[in-house]
Each structure stands twice: as structure tokens, then as C-alpha cells.
Amino acid sequence: MVLGQAVNMSLMDISKIFSLLQPKEEDEDNEQCQALNNAVSSDDVTLLTELLSQETYRRSINARSGWGVPVTPLRTAAALGHLRCLELLLEHGAEIDSLDVKAQTPLFTAVSGKHLDCVVALLKAGADPNGSQYNNCSPVLTAAREGDVEVLRELLRFGAEVDVRPKVPEWASNTTACRGPLYISAVYGHLDCFKLLLLYGANPNYNCTDEKMLARIKQPKTVLEVCLRYGCGVEYIQLLINFGADVYLPTLIIDKTTKQNEALVLLLKERVCPKTLMSQTRLAIRRYISFANKEPAIDSLDIPLILRNYLKHDTSELI
Structure with missing residues (x-):
């Protein structure tokens, strides 16, 4: 019975993914979207600006085009690390967490490509740091696997789940x-x-x-x-x-x-x-500070710098 329910839930999730990814009526003629994707692929900011100045192309900004895996222009910019194109698309209303057929968001592809500047731009614009609920993986898991500590830092700074699975x-x-x-x-x-x-x-x-x-x-x-x-x-x-x-x-x-x-x-x-009293005190204080980003909270404490560094496990100076 439980297995049957789980299978049904799984099929519902799959159906949801496909319903999200089905092309809409306005996507059927993807000539405008393909032109946008071509401009982004060549990192031609001037051409992209010109295209987006026209209502016809702006209406196609969230459409998908391309062989194999149809993608939005924003996803193309994130995957290739073309920051200025990405920012321009966001300025003109590109859907920030749109999904491709793999249920990957533009942020996920930017993380996979190790494009730190694009990752930061997407996070600042409101991208979900946890990626899509329909994707088996997540940006944090990807950054941890690749050892990309700067990308990982930005994801966590913007509230990504630290114990995601x-x-x-x-x-x-x-x-x-x-x-x-x-x-x-x-x-x-x-x-x-x-x-x-x-x-x-x-x-x-x-x-x-x-x-x-x-x-x-x-x-x-x-x-x-x-x-x-x-x-x-x-x-x-x-x-x-x-x-x-x-x-x-x-x-x-x-x-x-x-x-x-x-x-x-x-x-x-x-x-x-047993741990020293100082170590146990550090653990107790860090547990008390429940904010996702503990460093600003620790920095605001009215205690000597050397103690603030100790709370942040900064061992550059000995106490």
C-alpha cells in the first residue's frame, strides 16, 4: 500500500515536471527566442539590447529554443557565464527560476559551470539558492562536490539549505x-x-x-x-x-x-x-545564534576582536 502511494506520488511529480516544461502556444513559433539565444551565445550585448527594445522579442524572453534541450535565453547566459547578457535579460523580466527539461534552474547551470559572477547576479535578483524541488540534485550539493568554495559561500550566504540531501x-x-x-x-x-x-x-x-x-x-x-x-x-x-x-x-x-x-x-x-570550558562556551554561543549567516551576528557582539575570531573558528591568532 505504502509502495503504491509512493509510486503514485512519484508519477505525480513527473507529470508536474512535464506540465511545467510543455511549450506554450506563444512558444510554438520560436524564431524570436532563437534570435535571442543566438545573441546570448555569441555574447553580443549590443544585438541583444537591440532585440529586447522590440516588444515582439520581449514577449519571447521566457520561451525555449534550440536542439536537444530547448532552453531559455537566461539559461543560456547562465550556462556560458555571459554576465552582461544575463543582467540584461533580468532587467527585461526574464523568469529567474525557469526550468529546463532536466528541471535545472539557471542558477544550477551557473553553479555547474563555476561562473561565480553569474551566480551572485542571480542570487541578488532573487533566485532560489536551493534550485528546483523537482531536480534530484541541488546547487549546494554540486558546489560541494566540485570544491568550489566561493560559489558555495555565496549560496549559503543567500540562505541555501546547508544540510540539503x-x-x-x-x-x-x-x-x-x-x-x-x-x-x-x-x-x-x-x-x-x-x-x-x-x-x-x-x-x-x-x-x-x-x-x-x-x-x-x-x-x-x-x-x-x-x-x-x-x-x-x-x-x-x-x-x-x-x-x-x-x-x-x-x-x-x-x-x-x-x-x-x-x-x-x-x-x-x-x-x-573532555573539551575545555572555552571550547564548550564557543559551541553554546554558536548554537544560541540561530541565524543562517552567523558571521555578521558574531561581528556585532561587543567583545574583543580576538574572541570574535575564536567564535568564528579563525585560528590565525592564538588566544
Whole structure:
């Protein structure tokens, strides 16, 4: 019964995607849209400006054209990193979160192409930092996988979900579905992204906080366990400890699959040596500051700079 409901929900989602992507009547004659796409593809701002000065072309600004995957001009500009064309299209009312046949938004394609300036422009214009609900992936997951820390920073700064997970039906939940950005950045060896995610409030114990999903998995793995298994390095373990990971939570099986003796020793030492009062105070204050972007809130505190840096885990200066 449950499986049947899940399948029906899945089919409803698919139907929704196709209904969103069906060409409208005004899209059937896509000559104007193709002209806009051609101007964007060649990064010809002058031509694009001229076209958009005409009502006929402005009416086609959100139409799709092209072989294979029909796309809007805005999606083309985002994918190619043509910033001025992208800004011009936005100024003339281009739909910012329009979907292509893969349910990808222009922001998603800009993130995939590592076009930081286009990512920032789209976010400032109001693009959803989480991308489309119909896409299995997300901008944050993509940036974490690619190790693009500056793009990731902008997404998080504009409110992207830090513990986002791949979107799969509940009936298909498994350990893979629980592998969020923190896990991905660790496995791919992107230490800067790993720390940035923790700074923005990523759960240091599990990538997934969905209780229903966790309940379906016999033995959900903590991020600590994953880092030890994949030999991510002592720096990752230390960061997880610093950001309050429960060091007693993971089940440690010390055998030939354990790749990191130094990291394991660090974790075992933490189990017998309680955190300093200063470390525990930092964790408590950071938990109290519930804003998505904690740095401005910390910077506004009336305390010495060296303590503000400590709260932000800035270890450039020793206390």
C-alpha cells in the first residue's frame, strides 16, 4: 500500500515536471527566442539590447529554443557565464527560476559551470539558492562536490539549505540518500568546503536530519565514521570535534579497513579528555545564534576582536 502511494506520488511529480516544461502556444513559433539565444551565445550585448527594445522579442524572453534541450535565453547566459547578457535579460523580466527539461534552474547551470559572477547576479535578483524541488540534485550539493568554495559561500550566504540531501522518494530512502554536502566535501577532499559548511551550521553528526529517513536505515553512518573509513585526514576529524560532533556516537571497528591511525588516536583521545570550558562556551554561543549567516551576528557582539575570531573558528591568532 505504502509502495503504491509512493509510486503514485512519484508519477505525480513527473507529470508536474512535464506540465511545467510543455511549450506554450506563444512558444510554438520560436524564431524570436532563437534570435535571442543566438545573441546570448555569441555574447553580443549590443544585438541583444537591440532585440529586447522590440516588444515582439520581449514577449519571447521566457520561451525555449534550440536542439536537444530547448532552453531559455537566461539559461543560456547562465550556462556560458555571459554576465552582461544575463543582467540584461533580468532587467527585461526574464523568469529567474525557469526550468529546463532536466528541471535545472539557471542558477544550477551557473553553479555547474563555476561562473561565480553569474551566480551572485542571480542570487541578488532573487533566485532560489536551493534550485528546483523537482531536480534530484541541488546547487549546494554540486558546489560541494566540485570544491568550489566561493560559489558555495555565496549560496549559503543567500540562505541555501546547508544540510540539503538528494531528493528521492521516501520509499527509496537509503544510506546514499543521506549523503549530503558535508559528506560529499569530505569524500572528495575539499577541506575548505567542509569547514565552510560547518561554519554555516551543518550537522557535524549526520548529513541528514530527516527523522523518517533515518528511521528507515538500519545503521546510519555518522560523518566521523565516514571520514575514518575513507581516510579523509586528521584535519577533518579535528574540525568535527571542534564543531561539536558526538565523539561517542560512532561505532569504531579497528581493523585493516581503518586507514588513519593518527585520526583514530585523536578521536579516542577526545573520548577520555573532555573539551575545555572555552571550547564548550564557543559551541553554546554558536548554537544560541540561530541565524543562517552567523558571521555578521558574531561581528556585532561587543567583545574583543580576538574572541570574535575564536567564535568564528579563525585560528590565525592564538588566544
